[in-house]
Amino acid sequence: MRETGATTSGELRLHNLVRLLRAVHEAGAGATRSELTRSLGLSRGTAAVLAGELANARLIREEIARQGTRGRPTGIPRPHPDGPLALAVDLREDVWTIAAAELGGRPAVLERRPHPGAPAEDVLGPLAAAIRRHREALAPRSVGVAVAAPGPVRDGRLLDIPHLGWREIDVVAALQPALLDNDATLAGLAEARRGALRARGLGLHLHIEFDLGGALILNGNPIPGSRGAAGEFGHMPLIGSDRPCPCGATGCWGLEVGANALLRATGRPPQDRPGALEILADPAHQAVVDQAASILGIGISALVNALDPEIVTLSGLGAGLLARSAEALETSYQAGLMDFRREHPAAVVPSALGAEATLIGASELAFDAFLTPAGVGAWLAAHEKGSAD
Amino acid sequence: MRETGATTSGELRLHNLVRLLRAVHEAGAGATRSELTRSLGLSRGTAAVLAGELANARLIREEIARQGTRGRPTGIPRPHPDGPLALAVDLREDVWTIAAAELGGRPAVLERRPHPGAPAEDVLGPLAAAIRRHREALAPRSVGVAVAAPGPVRDGRLLDIPHLGWREIDVVAALQPALLDNDATLAGLAEARRGALRARGLGLHLHIEFDLGGALILNGNPIPGSRGAAGEFGHMPLIGSDRPCPCGATGCWGLEVGANALLRATGRPPQDRPGALEILADPAHQAVVDQAASILGIGISALVNALDPEIVTLSGLGAGLLARSAEALETSYQAGLMDFRREHPAAVVPSALGAEATLIGASELAFDAFLTPAGVGAWLAAHEKGSAD
DNA sequence: CAAATTTGCTCGCGCCTAGAACATAATCGA
DNA sequence: TCGATTATGTTCTAGGCGCGAGCAAATTTG
Numbered sequence: 001m002r003e004t005g006a007t008t009s010g011e012l013r014l015h016n017l018v019r020l021l022r023a024v025h026e027a028g029a030g031a032t033r034s035e036l037t038r039s040l041g042l043s044r045g046t047a048a049v050l051a052g053e054l055a056n057a058r059l060i061r062e063e064i065a066r067q068g069t070r071g072r073p074t075g076i077p078r079p080h081p082d083g084p085l086a087l088a089v090d091l092r093e094d095v096w097t098i099a100a101a102e103l104g105g106r107p108a109v110l111e112r113r114p115h116p117g118a119p120a121e122d123v124l125g126p127l128a129a130a131i132r133r134h135r136e137a138l139a140p141r142s143v144g145v146a147v148a149a150p151g152p153v154r155d156g157r158l159l160d161i162p163h164l165g166w167r168e169i170d171v172v173a174a175l176q177p178a179l180l181d182n183d184a185t186l187a188g189l190a191e192a193r194r195g196a197l198r199a200r201g202l203g204l205h206l207h208i209e210f211d212l213g214g215a216l217i218l219n220g221n222p223i224p225g226s227r228g229a230a231g232e233f234g235h236m237p238l239i240g241s242d243r244p245c246p247c248g249a250t251g252c253w254g255l256e257v258g259a260n261a262l263l264r265a266t267g268r269p270p271q272d273r274p275g276a277l278e279i280l281a282d283p284a285h286q287a288v289v290d291q292a293a294s295i296l297g298i299g300i301s302a303l304v305n306a307l308d309p310e311i312v313t314l315s316g317l318g319a320g321l322l323a324r325s326a327e328a329l330e331t332s333y334q335a336g337l338m339d340f341r342r343e344h345p346a347a348v349v350p351s352a353l354g355a356e357a358t359l360i361g362a363s364e365l366a367f368d369a370f371l372t373p374a375g376v377g378a379w380l381a382a383h384e385k386g387s388a389d
Numbered sequence: 390m391r392e393t394g395a396t397t398s399g400e401l402r403l404h405n406l407v408r409l410l411r412a413v414h415e416a417g418a419g420a421t422r423s424e425l426t427r428s429l430g431l432s433r434g435t436a437a438v439l440a441g442e443l444a445n446a447r448l449i450r451e452e453i454a455r456q457g458t459r460g461r462p463t464g465i466p467r468p469h470p471d472g473p474l475a476l477a478v479d480l481r482e483d484v485w486t487i488a489a490a491e492l493g494g495r496p497a498v499l500e501r502r503p504h505p506g507a508p509a510e511d512v513l514g515p516l517a518a519a520i521r522r523h524r525e526a527l528a529p530r531s532v533g534v535a536v537a538a539p540g541p542v543r544d545g546r547l548l549d550i551p552h553l554g555w556r557e558i559d560v561v562a563a564l565q566p567a568l569l570d571n572d573a574t575l576a577g578l579a580e581a582r583r584g585a586l587r588a589r590g591l592g593l594h595l596h597i598e599f600d601l602g603g604a605l606i607l608n609g610n611p612i613p614g615s616r617g618a619a620g621e622f623g624h625m626p627l628i629g630s631d632r633p634c635p636c637g638a639t640g641c642w643g644l645e646v647g648a649n650a651l652l653r654a655t656g657r658p659p660q661d662r663p664g665a666l667e668i669l670a671d672p673a674h675q676a677v678v679d680q681a682a683s684i685l686g687i688g689i690s691a692l693v694n695a696l697d698p699e700i701v702t703l704s705g706l707g708a709g710l711l712a713r714s715a716e717a718l719e720t721s722y723q724a725g726l727m728d729f730r731r732e733h734p735a736a737v738v739p740s741a742l743g744a745e746a747t748l749i750g751a752s753e754l755a756f757d758a759f760l761t762p763a764g765v766g767a768w769l770a771a772h773e774k775g776s777a778d
Numbered sequence: 779c780a781a782a783t784t785t786g787c788t789c790g791c792g793c794c795t796a797g798a799a800c801a802t803a804a805t806c807g808a
Numbered sequence: 809t810c811g812a813t814t815a816t817g818t819t820c821t822a823g824g825c826g827c828g829a830g831c832a833a834a835t836t837t838g
Contacts (some may be wrong), residue, residue: 007825251629289651397824398795422786434827436786
């Protein structure tokens with residue numbers, strides 16, 4: 001999806017426009033036109049034409065760079081203030097959030113509402129209405145909607161959230177024009193584009209809440225499952241447990257790491273996220289935290305052995321476990337590695353984005369669909385008559 | 390590596406030449422020029438120019454199609470009989486094989502020799518000499534050498550084979566111009582290009598001998614590890630064992646599936662490959678085979694849960710376990726899956742290529758490096774003065 | 779044997795990018 | 809303070825590329 005690959009000389013122009021616009025999106029601002037020209041391997045003449053065309057279509061706006069270097073000052077192409085917006089939706093078990101992001105920018109929250117959780121129609125109906133309202137308010141600037149959901153997603157449409165009783169809910173049909181993916185996968189995507197996995201070849205992101213999921217990231221893109229349900233890394237029997245998992249399998253290691261593991265070990269009832277955070281913060285429960293961190297280390301070592309990522313990032317409770325119990329995690333991680341990996345083991349680091357990650361990932365997903373010859377081409381066709389500002 | 394992506398109109402020609410040549414390589418023969426023209430989205434005029442240029446450079450030769458359809462007969466572009474050759478080397482613990490492959494063709498064995506196994510210099514020295522000899526004999530047709538090795542490979546250069554005492558052997562330096570990868574990974578690559586993983590989105594290949602390795606294949610390409618050592622799927626503690634593994638970790642499930650597991654369960658000494666094959670073929674040892682197959686099923690289910698491949702292929706002993714004990718494998722595989730995966734579980738099938746797979750994979754690796762703008766461009770530059778035949 | 783069909787071939791057109799030449803606007807150095 | 813230097817934007821021409829229309833060629837069909 002990131003490599004376009006032109007075939008005809010006509011497609012070439014669109015291909016290079018997309019490359020330039022994508023570079024602006026990735027850099028946010030911060031990159032000058034001359035830097036972009038060089039890094040994309042274009043001639044100055046071509047770059048001028050492309051930048052002019054993007055500016056004309058209100059996709060970018062060039063500002064003069066305040067600089068200390070010699071020579072004629074170059075421009076800094078920035079996302080245009082009237083440019084495209086992606087709508088990012090973070091759907092959680094008890095609340096949803098709608099945000100809008102400009103190219104290269106962070107999503108800004110438009111609306112956040114608690115919801116009843118079940119039945120699914122009572123959640124998705126109002127959410128669909130809210131999305132429609134915001135889409136209409138943002139009118140021609142909106143170029144796509146992407147939704148992050150807290151459960152396995154299949155075929156880009158169907159969502160399961162077992163403990164809410166959601167079974168094969170067709171979220172895309174309910175929300176109409178929308179892209180859908182798992183929240184952990186999208187947190188990984190965000191990390192790949194804007195966080196610690198940026199510019200890395202192969203990276204592994206693990207997101208821990210009640211469940212343990214994530215994404216394997218290759219060159220900035222999550223490896224997609226054949227049915228869109230990859231990254232369920234928590235559902236492997238890595239620790240010889242025979243505890244049944246709500247997923248239907250047995251002994252999943254994610255059961256011993258997630259929020260419910262902390263609650264169980266301290267005798268609290270399950271499904272209490274604030275409670276889990278309390279335990280994580282409470283020095284009196286260090287042993288419980290150490291135990292979860294140790295098992296996390298085992299799981300990470302198994303995945304590093306198998307997949308050989310360059311770096312592993314942790315978000316959600318995973319970041320907390322790493323912060324509070326780095327030693328236990330590191331010890332079991334090292335012990336589980338193959339000998340030849342111990343010399344240069346993949347670094348295990350916390351996510352750089354925190355709670356914002358899922359919204360960022362959703363907006364990246366929406367912009368990925370836009371930043372293609374088809375998407376940009378459609379925008380250009382709609383804006384080409386508009387002259388320069 | 391497969392998507393080139395032209396930027397200038399000059400690169401466009403090379404890009405399309407590579408696309409066409411790659412299509413011929415993938416189809417072997419069997420595809421007519423008009424079919425290729427359509428599937429590549431070219432106009433007839435452009436296709437004529439491209440085909441002419443490739444024929445002129447002795448990369449393809451067009452033969453007239455014997456056909457029953459109406460209309461003017463189209464040509465069948467075949468690899469040129471004087472076209473490029475890839476040298477594929479299968480380096481095993483006790484023997485090496487050198488083979489040569491044409492575009493789109495199977496490797497033909499040139500030389501096979503047993504070797505002492507250790508020290509590494511005594512193996513690689515004569516092998517390097519043999520490769521050099523064959524390269525010189527094939528003179529200008531040879532476009533690359535790729536080596537499949539039976540152990541983890543790091544950084545594309547370093548090879549470990551613990552039980553032969555090979556530690557961080559720089560195979561590439563010893564064999565000079567050569568690409569190196571793990572045999573299981575290359576078997577997976579072969580399966581992806583010429584076998585059961587062909588035209589699949591995400592596939593998983595597992596190769597079982599003494600060790601259990603493989604490759605995760607996305608759109609025909611193995612996911613590369615950050616240090617080139619991905620696919621060591623056997624080294625995860627999936628079954629609660631505490632058996633130490635020669636790799637340095639503990640409880641690796643590959644230990645209970647590979648050749649040594651069969652030998653151990655029947656009281657035989659380890660490292661006896663023919664012995665393991667005997668056990669696999671002997672109905673008296675069905676229970677032992679069932680046990681290994683059952684554990685294989687557990688491992689596959691864990692990997693399917695985590696990675697969501699469309700299909701899983703098995704080679705080496707894995708194909709034998711599937712053939713001899715499909716029921717035990719299937720039972721534990723199903724039991725280990727997450728509920729929502731059981732509806733359409735990834736199919737588990739034997740490799741379509743058998744023992745030839747590693748050589749095929751090595752030749753694909755060598756041709757992958759050639760079938761790029763740089764590789765084909767260099768060949769064209771060397772052959773452009775030569776007129777048509 | 780003629781009509782129909784499919785494909786190959788040739789050529790002009792529009793489009794694209796590179797690169798050279800020039801213009802512009804900053805810093806540097808005396 | 810002011811020319812020299814440097815880096816970049818702008819303009820324009822030249823060279824290439826693929827498309828597509830029109831025509832030629834070769835086979836099947838009836």
